[in-house]
Amino acid sequence: MNNYMKESRLLHGGDYNPDQWLDYPEILAKDLEMMGQAHVNTVSVGIFAWSALEPREGEFHFEWLDKIMDDVHRMGGNVILATPSGARPAWLSQKYPEVLRTNAKREKMLHGGRHNHCFSSPVYREKVAIINRKLAERYGQHPALLMWHISNEYGGDCHCEYCQENFRTWLKAKYGSLEALNKAWWGPFWSHSFSDWSQVASPSPLGESAVHGLNLDWKRFVTDQTIDFYRHEIKDIRRLTPDVPVTTNFMADTMDLVPFYSLDYEKFAKEVDVVSWDCYPAWHNDWETTADLASKVGFIDDLYRSLKGKSFLIMESTPSGVNWHPVNKTKRPGMHLLSAMQHIAHGSDSNLYFQWRKSRGSSEKFHGAVVDHDNSTDNRVFQEVAQVGKLMEKIATVKGANKQAKVAILYDWDNNWALDDAQGFAQATKRYPQTCQAHYRYFWDRDIPVDVVTPNYDLSQYDLVVAPMLYLLTETNMQHLADFVKGGGRLVSTYLTGIVNESDLTYINGWPATLQDLFGVKVKETDVYYPRDHNQVVMADTSYSVKDYAALLEVLDAEVVARYGEDFYAGEAAVTKKTTGNGTAYFVGARTDNDFLVDFYQEVTAGLNLMPPLVVAGDPEVSVQMRTGSKGDFTFVMNFSEMTKTITLAREQVDLLTGKTVPTQLELRPYQVCVFQRKV
């Protein structure tokens, strides 16, 4: 059993960069002591430490890291040890320029920044292999070593000749022949057929940007190439430390908080032992409510948890604010605890921060940290962090517990890429991830647990599958959905579904027969709205406004649930339902606001038992999430509002955080969270 499995505590701590403070021994000395006060048990070390570990080619300095490993172990803590490939020392760029990326305009980048190495460069791979092997050899058996943190926030792409060659190799393996590639990419359009493999190149603003098949394959290649680099990074690590789990930190796209765009984490999740991610919501912003944003956080937590179907880690978060939002507001009192507990409620076994200590210089010196420049334990942030650490100790038994859901929402990276690149519809209103989140909101508001999975997952365990806007939908996955309904499931689909196949080629001869049969409708055309256009769908005498998209449907053998209120298709079907045995397939032709979704899902979920067993808050701004594990059920009740909320419990409960019994009429202060346990 490895240290990670042996560790019974929830992880509390974060990125720790002693290499920045080697000239400040008094600081380093104080760190360990302060970690104790902050109830920190885990630090991530070595991210960006390459120039401290190998300041000149082949000259290695591990003494400082030895000491940190030992010190952390001595205080009873864990180290998540990073490979340093996220940023290079200057000597490496200078001596081997091939390690620098070439951008899409084919400009060779200069040294600087971070996260910008070529994933193909043989030299970079060699140098990374050396340092990684040395780390594994030296620390692989160290008792403080909890887990490997491979590189940092992988992302971006490179267009150098190595990468072009790898891309062509990847294409050859995929297509077999140039003829097949020309067919898949619709080559004859604009005379874009290739007559030799050497003509194929990555997309570029100076060259090709309009071949959608190429664009889509490039994005897939970038994921595969990134994973290939990751596999290279862990080769010796796996060999030398087969028992130590490996992760790399995933991301989300802020400001409109949605899943990370550029890498297909469905593929990447298969390669890591534990999914971990970095979460930076702009709490207290001025364009959405706290509950609006919390629901988006929940969506991504549920997606990343569902990738492996088990508990995950928050690898980075801020205890206060960040430094890279347009407005860097700090968390109000209480928000840090609430936000930490939300991740745990959705399946996180950690609350780790970027960063333990604010740096003194350079661009991240104002990024929030547990220890501020004042080096003090008195300030609000340190105090709140210490409190979070203390309370996490009280709910440690939740570690490893999973979530159970009867509802799945589908999210698909391939589909997002293809739809985003599609020239057509209206660029500003595609909003595929946001639409998934809008549907998710119904369930979040009602404390109904949800998995967010891709269309390739096994859906048979669910009662309800919500699959908005699957513009790119393979025939296999269509059948997958049809089988789900045939098996008695309820399915909700929408406008902009089933338009292209995996090559981004449109289905021809009409909307796919599988879908026509499944939904009992045909999509005749899709109306696209200007911002000031208006229409309604009318369901049971209530009107709901329509925006952005409206599919015009020919009803084959479906029941009409709602009809359009205006325009030349007034009175025609807008939302339909087809029942097949116990299963039902809904098709929502129009994009609406939340008011329609509320009433619609009321009907869709009628008769299903989707509720969490213990507590239902009955207030959209109070979120209830439950994890179930070997130690029982853990129910988190969280007030994502600036108001006191009263909710009714079925019976009195003990709040694990306070140790006190709370009444059935529970008053929750703004941002308050309670945790109840039902033992098995």
Add this chain to the structure above:
Amino acid sequence: MNNYMKESRLLHGGDYNPDQWLDYPEILAKDLEMMGQAHVNTVSVGIFAWSALEPREGEFHFEWLDKIMDDVHRMGGNVILATPSGARPAWLSQKYPEVLRTNAKREKMLHGGRHNHCFSSPVYREKVAIINRKLAERYGQHPALLMWHISNEYGGDCHCEYCQENFRTWLKAKYGSLEALNKAWWGPFWSHSFSDWSQVASPSPLGESAVHGLNLDWKRFVTDQTIDFYRHEIKDIRRLTPDVPVTTNFMADTMDLVPFYSLDYEKFAKEVDVVSWDCYPAWHNDWETTADLASKVGFIDDLYRSLKGKSFLIMESTPSGVNWHPVNKTKRPGMHLLSAMQHIAHGSDSNLYFQWRKSRGSSEKFHGAVVDHDNSTDNRVFQEVAQVGKLMEKIATVKGANKQAKVAILYDWDNNWALDDAQGFAQATKRYPQTCQAHYRYFWDRDIPVDVVTPNYDLSQYDLVVAPMLYLLTETNMQHLADFVKGGGRLVSTYLTGIVNESDLTYINGWPATLQDLFGVKVKETDVYYPRDHNQVVMADTSYSVKDYAALLEVLDAEVVARYGEDFYAGEAAVTKKTTGNGTAYFVGARTDNDFLVDFYQEVTAGLNLMPPLVVAGDPEVSVQMRTGSKGDFTFVMNFSEMTKTITLAREQVDLLTGKTVPTQLELRPYQVCVFQRKV
């Protein structure tokens, strides 16, 4: 007599790309049959087909095209055959990089996209000559061949060394000596005099962008160089098929629909046998009324018709929506017929589409087409196209008929370039084309026929000439305008007129004497308004608001028509009128809204007989346009609104579209169009 002259039908059809479907014989087989159902009689073939025609250098494949030519002929149709230079095969870019453009930053472009070859490259010219000659040899005598479609939507520029050398040659021919060039470009300013021809280079954001004379000459050179390339393309074609007419498709600039900016179509029109253009208005948008947009379409139709003073072709349009507007809304029912008829009403002998069939892949797969991905004749678009085809057959006798106008509005590419580039006034409010369209609107609203010509045209045939904002006005054209007034004409000119000569050098020693004499005023200064500034012109006790520009006038011997209401020049002349014999010259010093133009033109046109003889709708949103030809007068009455409109006819008429007699109180449904014929 060539096929085009022999063809008695209006052309209906469009771009057809069988080369994209060679792997889909069942699709190709169905195309011809569906064309019949759609009343299609003409297809444009071969645009972008180079890689299908010559997949490897020197390896030609004409079999597929042979079959298409024969098939189309067999169904009684015409082929407009394109030269394929609009996009290159990859082997051509790969083997001969010189064919790729160099952009203004002197970056060599990569292969990809379209419309991006160097117009100077000897290799590109050689390769184009070969393929064009082969097409002319093989199909020049084919009975289906109607016309040559040279390349596609010429545009853009190249800054490679070949082009630089050609530019210098062009300048030497124009200026004779470097001294003359230095004088014309005001060389000493910022030490920009050249001491050797080799120092002269095209404008660049990395180098020279502020020498207006250079910028203007570069734009002129680009037009001339594009025409030179076009002449090269047609050399063998003219030799081998002297009787087959030649065209190339012109464009407009969307979204604010104005004439194409980058090429001087006055020059280009002289080189083609028939003017054709591609029109993509954003019907049903949310920032203007249908009539607002229809009027802009009418302006460009009238401009492009007037270029050669005869009927023209719509070479591309969409039967539904496009894929490249920010919001790609489809035409509402009825709009397709209305919009097709509007072009015919303004002088088009065709309604051709981009495109016959939607492609399956790549960036234009969602561009509207007659045949959608469903491959069906049942959908709304196909049905409406078929109806348009059928109705065009009913008015075929209009073919070749021209328009007659007593009003000319002047539009000048040189002036637009010079004014647009001028540093001064206010960049956001120059809006020269839009101002021409604003004046045009008066006449369109009142069904008064208008020609839109350049200042170089013979104006003697007109009663009224409207010449807004001729910032660049040569002495020759000043005299031209003066002669027009001397000959009894009425002339309207505005602020920002007569400021620079053909070298973009300001006139010195005061506003040109010819203009002072013509208008009886001197422009003292031009006030430029911020958006929130306000003023009025007062005419006959009515106030009209002023925006953007206000010329301060010294009245010499003109009559004051309106005066300013505010600011330090309150009470001074804003609009003047000088009568010389039968002629009158109006000077409108301020930019106003439409309300002033309505009252002003009421006075300007008083006593003139500018009206169409048959019908006057009396409603701005109902447009009436008449064409007169050997078969009589054809009057098109078109309701550009979403309301039913009632108009009064002098007598009952037969609507050619329905074959029915309509009453004198004619009710027009939204978007309805009627066509009346008065036989000769």
Add this chain to the structure above:
Amino acid sequence: MNNYMKESRLLHGGDYNPDQWLDYPEILAKDLEMMGQAHVNTVSVGIFAWSALEPREGEFHFEWLDKIMDDVHRMGGNVILATPSGARPAWLSQKYPEVLRTNAKREKMLHGGRHNHCFSSPVYREKVAIINRKLAERYGQHPALLMWHISNEYGGDCHCEYCQENFRTWLKAKYGSLEALNKAWWGPFWSHSFSDWSQVASPSPLGESAVHGLNLDWKRFVTDQTIDFYRHEIKDIRRLTPDVPVTTNFMADTMDLVPFYSLDYEKFAKEVDVVSWDCYPAWHNDWETTADLASKVGFIDDLYRSLKGKSFLIMESTPSGVNWHPVNKTKRPGMHLLSAMQHIAHGSDSNLYFQWRKSRGSSEKFHGAVVDHDNSTDNRVFQEVAQVGKLMEKIATVKGANKQAKVAILYDWDNNWALDDAQGFAQATKRYPQTCQAHYRYFWDRDIPVDVVTPNYDLSQYDLVVAPMLYLLTETNMQHLADFVKGGGRLVSTYLTGIVNESDLTYINGWPATLQDLFGVKVKETDVYYPRDHNQVVMADTSYSVKDYAALLEVLDAEVVARYGEDFYAGEAAVTKKTTGNGTAYFVGARTDNDFLVDFYQEVTAGLNLMPPLVVAGDPEVSVQMRTGSKGDFTFVMNFSEMTKTITLAREQVDLLTGKTVPTQLELRPYQVCVFQRKV
């Protein structure tokens, strides 16, 4: 005594470019005559004349300049003679490409534009030395020569290899060792430590942009390198004409009129004999009042005057409008006089224009000038210029008089650069220069004279020092401020003060002790507001709204002046005051609107005698400024509004401009200015 000291007139005239008109002898002939009519006594000649002086390498043409020098002298005028380095002849770029700049993306620029030479290029330095020496030799003793005008509006940077090498040399001199540089730049962050000097390079969007220490040092280097080039330019000039004063024209950043960002004029001012600057406010714009803008002009005048603590020159301004604002509105009648007098009131000894005569061609042909294209003396602009010239003659005795102030506002280039680059807070609301101007506004509104100096100046002469947002504050300058208070001064400081040292490294272990001791508070954290966030400070029962920033303070031994009204820190200290002996230190924790500053400064200034002795307008829109010299006090009373204003004078005065005695109840027309003299 040099000509400049001998000259008893205020300078009136401006940039004169006869080299553009050498082909127009009739124009040149008229210029001198018209200068007389315009009361012009000084022209700046030779800016951008290099291609006229040396049209081919080594071929010099001074005849035309000889004539201008003689002619101007003959009319009794002065010449400010420019070195022509601001723009190159084409032959120089062509033969020696190294003179062209390399931009931050390492792209070599092409020939063109202006102000774009490499400051390091040995060739450029050599060619500049030759032409400068020849000018000094030929005209150094010419009786018309008043002053040297070195180059023109120095600015920009170059990233070529010469500049990189100079930058590394500069860094070596500054840091001594690479280790010291790594420490100062916080090298280990993101592995950015250097192991060899050759790895260091200037910031680039293609490489390093996030190392704040590097960014800051690069900006400092650019200033030093520009000055180094300037020193090179004047080397022979100083040797040959030791008595002729030297200047170079400084700038401001328009549109939000603030001091020039890119060069540290504190350093540059030490190198020039007379500070001169180019001022282009957008008078009559539609987003601020005339007084708003006038106050900003006053701020920059007071800053540039304070740089050397003596009278300065307006080297460029426009008599009407410019050509490069988004909207180029001309000055309303009276504004030209008012704006000319404002500069003189703040310490200018000149009113010089860009430009004497509008050019005929190229990009500045619509920039305002004394002589317009009409070549006439009749138009409004010429008339107003002539009037200004005439009136300047009436107040010539003000020449050389200085201003006396008991209030200093601190402005610091280093701080602006560091804060602007800081990732943190909120990028859109940093607004350091605008905040200094907001505090300045209190004094301007009340006619209290103010010096604007940097924190390095001697503050002991002041009663009150206002030091907003000194984010970068050295320990030396902290002590400087503390000493000022210890000496009995009153000091006002704000949020975002004392955060980093001169290396942009944060102070650690809490807010600097010197500041804690000085203000009697500790800054605990700084809240950053979204635009729609709200809060208040409450002072003496009045509430004032807070925006953008709010520092949370721990009060040590200060008195609380105002408290926060909302949020989790409601009731906590927002503004504090600590008295030490006679001195007082105020700390303003929150950014407020002007209403708070008015009431706050009322208290701060209580008991101080800061008022000008003669006149207090009592109306914020009427500005009173006084200069004191050997000829007495000169009081300028200026109505910066569009309304008639009545102010009360202590006694009757003679207005120097009209020669008339004005009553004690003085009515000022819109834009009117009066000048009163109290003789010594």
